[in-house]
Amino acid sequence: MRNAFCSALVSLSARKQIVFMTGDLGFMALEPLQAAMGDRFINAGVAEQNMVTVAAGLASGGEQCWVYSIAPFVYGRPFEQIRNDVCLHNFDVKLIGNGGGYGYGVMGATHHAIEDYGVLCGLQNMHVHVPAFADDVEPIVRRMAASRHPAYLRLGRCEKPKNWMLPSYAPWRLLLPGSAGVFVIVGPGAGGLLEALTQIAEAERPEVWVATDLPFQMEAIPSRCIEKIRETGSLFVLEEHVAHGGAGQMLAHLLLEEGVHPGRFRHFHAEGYRSGLYGSQAFHRAENGLDPASVLAVLAEAGHRDTV
Amino acid sequence: MHYEAKVGHIGGNLSALDAILHLHSSVMGDADIFVLSKGHSAGALYVSLWATGQISDDALRSFHGNGTALAGHPIAGWHKRIAYATGSLGHGLGLAAGVALGKQLRGDPGRVFCLLSDGECQEGSIWEAVIFVHHRKLANLVVLVDVNGLQGFGSTRDIASLEPLAPKFRGFGLTVEEIDGHSPEALDAALAKRGDGPLVVLLRTVKGRGVSFMEGRMEWHYLPLNESQYQLAMRELMEI
Numbered sequence: 001m002r003n004a005f006c007s008a009l010v011s012l013s014a015r016k017q018i019v020f021m022t023g024d025l026g027f028m029a030l031e032p033l034q035a036a037m038g039d040r041f042i043n044a045g046v047a048e049q050n051m052v053t054v055a056a057g058l059a060s061g062g063e064q065c066w067v068y069s070i071a072p073f074v075y076g077r078p079f080e081q082i083r084n085d086v087c088l089h090n091f092d093v094k095l096i097g098n099g100g101g102y103g104y105g106v107m108g109a110t111h112h113a114i115e116d117y118g119v120l121c122g123l124q125n126m127h128v129h130v131p132a133f134a135d136d137v138e139p140i141v142r143r144m145a146a147s148r149h150p151a152y153l154r155l156g157r158c159e160k161p162k163n164w165m166l167p168s169y170a171p172w173r174l175l176l177p178g179s180a181g182v183f184v185i186v187g188p189g190a191g192g193l194l195e196a197l198t199q200i201a202e203a204e205r206p207e208v209w210v211a212t213d214l215p216f217q218m219e220a221i222p223s224r225c226i227e228k229i230r231e232t233g234s235l236f237v238l239e240e241h242v243a244h245g246g247a248g249q250m251l252a253h254l255l256l257e258e259g260v261h262p263g264r265f266r267h268f269h270a271e272g273y274r275s276g277l278y279g280s281q282a283f284h285r286a287e288n289g290l291d292p293a294s295v296l297a298v299l300a301e302a303g304h305r306d307t308v
Numbered sequence: 309m310h311y312e313a314k315v316g317h318i319g320g321n322l323s324a325l326d327a328i329l330h331l332h333s334s335v336m337g338d339a340d341i342f343v344l345s346k347g348h349s350a351g352a353l354y355v356s357l358w359a360t361g362q363i364s365d366d367a368l369r370s371f372h373g374n375g376t377a378l379a380g381h382p383i384a385g386w387h388k389r390i391a392y393a394t395g396s397l398g399h400g401l402g403l404a405a406g407v408a409l410g411k412q413l414r415g416d417p418g419r420v421f422c423l424l425s426d427g428e429c430q431e432g433s434i435w436e437a438v439i440f441v442h443h444r445k446l447a448n449l450v451v452l453v454d455v456n457g458l459q460g461f462g463s464t465r466d467i468a469s470l471e472p473l474a475p476k477f478r479g480f481g482l483t484v485e486e487i488d489g490h491s492p493e494a495l496d497a498a499l500a501k502r503g504d505g506p507l508v509v510l511l512r513t514v515k516g517r518g519v520s521f522m523e524g525r526m527e528w529h530y531l532p533l534n535e536s537q538y539q540l541a542m543r544e545l546m547e548i
Contacts, residue, residue: 050402050436057406060391080396088393089384
């Protein structure tokens with residue numbers, strides 16, 4: 001998604017005067033943006049706290065400022081700067097975190113971001129966007145640019161199945177019809193799961209929705225999705241994020257307030273580092289039960305229980 | 309104001325008041341921006357804005373009360389001269405750097421004045437910002453440091469000394485002036501120095517300036533005044 005983001009920013013910078021800041025990251029990826037933006041492309045050095053605060057100062061003078069780093073370095077290290085300098089002032093600063101979830105794999109836990117949007121969604125005025133596919137990035141960047149509020153964009157690796165015809169972008173998209181419940185997916189894990197779920201008959205699989213905008217707003221959830229949850233009484237949520245503050249908790253909270261209470265709720269989420277060992281993103285997904293095989297096993301068990 | 313509200317932070321307000329008032333009354337124009345990084349001196353900023361006719365009597369009287377915009381540390385968005393919610397130390401210089409950089413990118417006029425405290429310079433983010441403002445050659449930025457030598461729980465020398473402070477800033481490549489922080493004339497002379505990068509003005513000040521029993525006393529970082537102390541302080545200040 002990083003290349004899609006770079007292209008989207010190059011286009012944006014051609015039609016809108018923005019400032020881009022990086023915490024010395026983006027080698028072999030952001031050079032086209034650097035060339036396009038000239039003195040408005042600023043490498044702030046390895047000093048993320050200062051980078052975010054400077055971005056807030058720039059925004060206070062009317063600039064829209066896009067701030068880029070590896071995800072944990074853009075939301076964790078400068079957390080108070082985001083809270084005080086950006087969010088309390090409702091300044092137009094966009095935080096871009098590359099490698100959401102376990103994206104940096106065997107690089108180690110310091111480079112993972114499994115609690116990023118849970119932390120950020122608690123801040124005043126903050127909006128979070130989690131594209132599931134590279135194709136989502138450009139329309140999301142357009143929407144972020146059109147807003148004057150703080151925002152966080154969590155980038156990952158696109159896993160769109162080959163030859164998959166993706167419907168045009170929307171914050172909530174129905175990607176696969178099904179009858180056995182509703183499956184809401186946040187993030188690029190949608191790709192592998194879609195491929196796996198197509199192997200199951202429509203009558204036996206859940207309907208798959210992909211959502212990109214957090215925190216969830218009840219009015220943004222399509223009525224068809226809500227009705228399907230009511231009708232089937234089954235809701236599954238998958239995200240590469242811890243349960244606490246995650247999309248699953250947000251959705252459950254909203255639905256309860258709305259009087260929608262499915263009898264079955266299964267939340268597939270990150271738990272951390274159960275074995276204490278490290279590997280690829282796929283390794284960590286499997287350890288946390290987020291890989292397609294683990295999810296299908298749970299769904300099969302649930303389906304079996306229903307037929308007993 | 310602090311007496312009526314029964315709140316402290318008087319010492320650091322009195323050490324900074326002369327510089328803040330002079331900036332607002334005689335130095336800054338419409339295009340200039342002031343960032344109070346030592347947010348606990350909000351009272352001195354409110355008084356300076358009141359003294360220059362930019363805050364009403366009623367607003368000033370609401371200081372620290374329920375429903376006020378004049379909180380113990382600045383809140384942003386209600387007054388054009390109070391644009392930044394500071395109070396957690398180490399943020400103002402980065403904010404000022406962003407404002408100055410924006411002016412530089414757009415070719416806008418005006419200078420940016422940022423007031424730090426000496427204790428605040430123990431925050432690492434200050435030095436991240438110092439590296440940045442020097443590297444970007446932000447010649448429209450003036451960094452003032454209220455060097456009153458005292459902080460929350462003792463003297464800066466005893467807790468985590470950065471003295472001598474001037475060589476620290478010079479070592480990062482900045483131009484430094486060191487003056488009597490209570491002298492408007494000295495401040496004018498220092499601000500007249502212009503280079504190709506940011507200017508640092510170290511204001512040698514006295515915490516609790518103007519009130520004998522407060523001057524140089526650490527406890528007035530936090531303590532509120534009782535009635536007899538208030539009456540004595542007022543008598544002394546009237547004699548200045």
